[in-house]
Amino acid sequence: xxxxxFRWLAHACRIVLGATFIFSGFVKVVDPWGTAIKxxxxxxxxxxxxxxxxxxxxxxxxxxxxxxxxxxxLFKVRIRLISIFALASMIFxxxxxxxxxxxxxxxxxxxxxxxxxxTPWQTFAKNLVLLPLSVVVWWRYxxxxxxxxxxxxxxxxxxxxxxxxxxxxYCHLHLPLLDFRPFRVGVNIYEAMNAYGPESEAPRGETVLxxxxxxTGRLREFSLDETEWxxxxxxxxxxxxxxxxxxxxxxPTLSEFSLRDAEGDATEWLLTRPGRVYMLCVxxxxxxGAACERRFRRVVERAAAExxxxxxxxxxxxxxxxxxxxxxxxxxxxYNIDATTxxxxxxxxNGMVVLDEGTIVEKRNCRDIR
Numbered sequence: 001x002x003x004x005x006f007r008w009l010a011h012a013c014r015i016v017l018g019a020t021f022i023f024s025g026f027v028k029v030v031d032p033w034g035t036a037i038k039x040x041x042x043x044x045x046x047x048x049x050x051x052x053x054x055x056x057x058x059x060x061x062x063x064x065x066x067x068x069x070x071x072x073x074l075f076k077v078r079i080r081l082i083s084i085f086a087l088a089s090m091i092f093x094x095x096x097x098x099x100x101x102x103x104x105x106x107x108x109x110x111x112x113x114x115x116x117x118x119t120p121w122q123t124f125a126k127n128l129v130l131l132p133l134s135v136v137v138w139w140r141y142x143x144x145x146x147x148x149x150x151x152x153x154x155x156x157x158x159x160x161x162x163x164x165x166x167x168x169x170y171c172h173l174h175l176p177l178l179d180f181r182p183f184r185v186g187v188n189i190y191e192a193m194n195a196y197g198p199e200s201e202a203p204r205g206e207t208v209l210x211x212x213x214x215x216t217g218r219l220r221e222f223s224l225d226e227t228e229w230x231x232x233x234x235x236x237x238x239x240x241x242x243x244x245x246x247x248x249x250x251x252p253t254l255s256e257f258s259l260r261d262a263e264g265d266a267t268e269w270l271l272t273r274p275g276r277v278y279m280l281c282v283x284x285x286x287x288x289g290a291a292c293e294r295r296f297r298r299v300v301e302r303a304a305a306e307x308x309x310x311x312x313x314x315x316x317x318x319x320x321x322x323x324x325x326x327x328x329x330x331x332x333x334x335y336n337i338d339a340t341t342x343x344x345x346x347x348x349x350n351g352m353v354v355l356d357e358g359t360i361v362e363k364r365n366c367r368d369i370r
Contacts, residue, residue: 006140007140009136010136010137010139010140013134013137014074014076017070017086017133017134018070018071018072018074019070020070021067021070021073021086022067022071022074023070024070024111024112025063025064025066025067025068025069025070025164026067027112027113027114027115027116027178027180028059028066028110028112028113029060029064029066029067029167029168029171030167030171030177031114031171031178031179031180031347032056032059032063032171032172033056033172033343033348034110034113034114034347035059035113037055037343039062040052040055042104045104059168059172060165060169060172061168063164064161064167064168065164066089067160067163067164068160068163068164068165069082069085069086069089071164072157072160073086073137077156077157077160078148078149078153078157079141079144080141080142083137083140084138084146086134086137086138087134087135087137087138090127090130090131090134094127096109097109097111097120097123097127098124100123101120101121101123101124109123111123111126113180114181115180171347173367174365174367174368175347175348175351175368176347179363181253181345182253182344183253183345184360185360185363186359186360186361187359188357188359189254189257189355189359189360190268190271190358191358192254193254193255193257193271206223206242207223207224207240207241208222208223208240209221209222209237209240210222210237210238210239210240211235211236211237212235212238213234213235213236214235219238220235253340256338256341257337257345258338258341259313259335259336260336261321261334261335261336262318262319262320262321262322270311270335270355271355271358272358273309273358274357275307275308275309275356275357276303276306276308276309276355276356276361277309277310277354277355278299278300278302278303278308278309278310278354279311279352279353279354279355280296280299280310280311280313280326280352281313281314281345281348281350281351281352282314282316283314283339283343284316285314285324287349288350289350289366290327291367292350292366292367292369293326293327294326294327295366295367295370296326296327296329296369297326297327297328297329298370299369300326300329300330301329301330310332311333311334311335312324312333312334312335313334313335313336313337313342314334314337315336315337315338316336318334318335318336321333322334345363346363348365349366350365351364351365351366351368351369352364352366
């Protein structure tokens, strides 16, 4: 009976652990840029910026390996070997998140990417729950052979590896398949920045009536909709006040969205102007490439044909009012944007974000512009 109970416990632990790894790996592997940014942050903390050139490769490998490990746990593919990797990874990341929660200045460990935001302490607590589960799974299968792959297990391993790594490479070369960030398609940036939108009103505070129970002496708060306070024999008025409305939650990245040039802030003008705006995003003009220049030229020509506006956004410093031509296109005006905001809005070195009446309707990596 004891062995049967333990087997059922190990079975449940394997499923929970595998499902967690699958979710965590998937939401990150579809956005390898996000994990690469977090890796760069950790490298900077430890003074290892020289390795930042490897951040994208390591991001794809790390997230893909987590997804692959979760699939192998869930489908019991070479479970003895994968239980060792699961236990080792949980020990490592539990220690790392403890450091992040205590000594390292990290606001978000990024364990679930942008899908679920956890504080370092919350991440550490999550790992403290998963670590014993990985121990149970490892202990349950500790006597199995490590490298005795059957043909079906070898085929599943190759399949899981190809799916996980291929997904990461695809999303890096193009754009994330799922967008969990505040600048996803369908979001009106100006309305989101201002929480209630340009034409709506902030909610008013609620009127609160404070009465004292004449029998017990206790105070109680009523809203205007309630009628019990009207019983003058039981309730004595004490105070009337207005409760402050709850502050709207605005993503800090959205609140920091700003487009400027030598003439000042152009954010509101660009976000609220009627019609379409083609925002050509260039992180480094010198690394733009001839192929991307030609694609941007086609966008500028399309905008002119539609009567729309095309602008260039870049984190590079602009000296005065700047115009730029792409592969002989008509010159478009350039505006400065914060580098972090640009990386959050478009997970690519160069690409395009299209606004329609201020709402994001399209985003493309430069290599996907047709």
